[in-house]
Amino acid sequence: MLDDLESLNGVGSATASKLRSAGYTTIEAIAVTPPREIMEKTNVGFNTILKIQAAARQMITTDFKTAQEFYEKRKTMKRCTTGSKKLNEALGGGIETQALTEFIGEYGSGKTQICLMISVTAQLPAEQGGLEGNVAFIDTEGTFMPERVYQIASARGLDPQTVAKNILVARAYNSSHQCLLIDRLFTLCAENDIKLVIIDSMISHFRGEYVGRENLAERQQKLNQYLHKLVRLSEAYNLAIVLTNQVQANPTAFFGDPNRPAGGNVMAHACTHRVFLRKGSKGTRIARVIDSPCLPEVPTRFQITDKGIEDTEED
């Protein structure tokens, strides 16, 4: 019913087909996309778009809500297990839907391993800590390892073929391709019951392509635009979004950690939860939640094993 665009006031079959061929195939997508963007992609008049969007919003009620309605919406929020009880606790019970969770860390700190692990656990039933849905994985670095998905699924007693079939993977070759794939998510998530979206990494193409101070503003604007699309996606479909990010050297740091997350304030503001990862002793990993509005910043230890992510043995 939600993809019945013709049911919107002001949308005839001609407009509906323009919207569909521009990729706006659901009422949610129309409701949450900036009107200027729809205009540019469809050539439909601006005022018509505003009218259509008003109708779409009414249908999915993204307008003003009472605090009580917000509370009810928050109650539909779900959490996905990472496989480590300690890490789940540090995240307030697991990786939340209706939010962006960012894992930040240097080479080999375990970002991709966490992404691969939750691609499996997100499919589990709720009582086992899953989101009971499928997974969309945007791989920007060519490090998505299907073998590892099979290994984790088998080690957990799941059928690896079934698990692997429920993970939709796209390789993004540059930042504009990555943006295109993010736009595609609005349709993809509705059509494939996606409950977890992963972008590993959100930032590497942007960093590589927009080099130099003179390009920084443009880069940040684009990044901001796409991060906000992801926020809207997570809310419209009640799904979890996980992004990875690299650390960059901070030349102005005399004291404390000389590394800081890439992407600056834009990244910091868009992400609901930010988790720093680093290597610990004896092959363990240490996670620390930073800048959280409600979670304490206690360092948490976990380990990477054949089963994916687990608590360390001493715990």
Ligand SMILES: Nc1ncnc2c1ncn2[C@@H]1O[C@H](COP(=O)(O)OP(=O)(O)OP(=O)(O)O)[C@@H](O)[C@H]1O
């Ligand atoms: N089956 C396994 N058992 C134990 N440890 C493993 C296993 N598979 C991978 N690892 C560990 O995970 C590490 C790689 O971590 P990962 O690829 O997640 O890093 P990353 O943070 O994504 O780094 P990058 O910034 O390079 O993408 C390996 O160095 C290895 O220590």
Ligand SMILES: [Mg+2]
């Ligand atoms: Mg990686």
